[in-house]
Amino acid sequence: MIKEGKIKKTKFSKQRDLILNILRSCSCHPTADWIFTEARKTNPTISLGTVYRNLNLLAAEGRIRELCFGKGVSLYDGDLRDHYHVRCNVCGKVEDVPHISPRVSDQQIEELTGYQIHSHRLEFSGICSECRE
Amino acid sequence: MIKEGKIKKTKFSKQRDLILNILRSCSCHPTADWIFTEARKTNPTISLGTVYRNLNLLAAEGRIRELCFGKGVSLYDGDLRDHYHVRCNVCGKVEDVPHISPRVSDQQIEELTGYQIHSHRLEFSGICSECRE
């Protein structure tokens, strides 16, 4: 649950900067733990708690996106451009859907529900070509 | 991750039946724990483990749906009709989107990605009218 109203002053921190760079430079959709392991290669003393705190902060600021498939794990995405995801139900892999125009209007949903819509997520699931064999 | 190939013989169980009825007769999107509490009112000895086992089994059989927003919790939905969800980022409430024709073609995604698509999820998020005050 994102607290939308909470405006907090943030300082630069090299840990946060590192996390953001890792997320921006990888093309995958990593877990917090993967980011932690990756971050340790550059900063061997960074802690997992810091990784989580910064991922939450960055997501709340809208500088990264948090994805969520199935229970348990969150995945993070540093690509803010409008795009959607496909997920393989067998191997769990998550990939971007290259380019598709949504044709779903947030405004239409606002009229239907009375919600003020900020964003939408569209996720496809099925079986990838490797797993189909 | 859903194991698609696993076909298992199932017996009737009153616990599973109860869980399914609870889910079908409520219009909300409850957590496993809420279902557990509700189930205890009818069957005071049912265990949380049994609730989880049955929710997973029912979801794997496609008799219920598992939703997932943010980290931590799964929500369950007994309504199998095609529909989408809106979620309030402030209070966390999840509601159905009354009626909308998707206009998203799974087939188009199959062509783009090479995945064999089974389903898609579309979720809107924003702020509900109560929380907007």
Next chain:
DNA sequence: CTAACTGCAAAGTTTTTGCAATTGC
């Protein structure tokens, strides 16, 4: 009879948090 299912409790995962020390502005 026997494989599926259950309750219980213990264990597993993932994420959050309290605290004292550190750091950016």
Next chain:
DNA sequence: GCAATTGCAAAAACTTTGCAGTTAG
């Protein structure tokens, strides 16, 4: 200097699992 941030470790939250006993077919 002060508030934001950190590392650490402990705790919290959620889900799964092993086991011995029970139940549906």
